[in-house]
Amino acid sequence: DRLKAKKQKTKGEGHMKSKKVAFMGLSIGLAMILSFVESQIPALVAIPGIKVGLPNLVIVFMLYRIGAKETVTVSLIRILLVSILFGNLQSMTFSIAGAVLSLLGMIILKKTNWFSCITVSIVGGILHNVGQIIAACIWTQTAEIAYYLPVLLISGIVAGTLIGLVSGIVVQKSQKWKI
Numbered sequence: 001d002r003l004k005a006k007k008q009k010t011k012g013e014g015h016m017k018s019k020k021v022a023f024m025g026l027s028i029g030l031a032m033i034l035s036f037v038e039s040q041i042p043a044l045v046a047i048p049g050i051k052v053g054l055p056n057l058v059i060v061f062m063l064y065r066i067g068a069k070e071t072v073t074v075s076l077i078r079i080l081l082v083s084i085l086f087g088n089l090q091s092m093t094f095s096i097a098g099a100v101l102s103l104l105g106m107i108i109l110k111k112t113n114w115f116s117c118i119t120v121s122i123v124g125g126i127l128h129n130v131g132q133i134i135a136a137c138i139w140t141q142t143a144e145i146a147y148y149l150p151v152l153l154i155s156g157i158v159a160g161t162l163i164g165l166v167s168g169i170v171v172q173k174s175q176k177w178k179i
Helices: 002-040 056-065 069-084 089-112 116-140 143-175
Strands: none
Touching: 002 056, 002 069, 056 069, 056 089, 056 143, 069 089, 089 116, 089 143, 116 143
C-alpha cells in the first residue's frame, strides 16, 4: 500500500511538473507574441524608446500566480528569443538590464504582501527604465543619456499603471484556474 501511494504521489507530482512546464512554454509564446505586436505599434509619442510593455502582462501575472523562479525563467527566455528573432546584441543587453532590475524590485515588493499588483507593476516599469539607462550609459560610455531618465520614469509610471491594472484583473479572475 505504501509503495502504491508513493507511486501515485510521484505520478501526481510529475503531472503537476508537466503542467507547469507547459504553462511556462505557453507564457513564453504569449510574451513573445506581445513583444512582436508591441514592436508593430507606431510610437504614440515622438519620444524614442517609450513602450507600454505588453509582455509584462505575462510577467506580472506569472509573478502573482506561478512564482518568482518561473517568472524570471520565462522573462529571460523571452528576451533571448525575441532578441535573436527580432533584435540584436544591443537590444538584448538593454532588455536584460531592464528586466533584471525590474524583476528584482517586483519580486521583493510582491514578497512583502504590502503592495497591490498596480504598485508592483509601476515599480517594475520604473526599474526597467532605470536598468536600460544604466546599460545605455555603459554601452555608449557617456552619462549624458541619464538626462533622458525623467521622461522614461514618467512613461514607466504610466505603462506600469496600465499593465498593473490589466494584470490585476486577470490575476483576480484566474484564481479559480488550477495552474
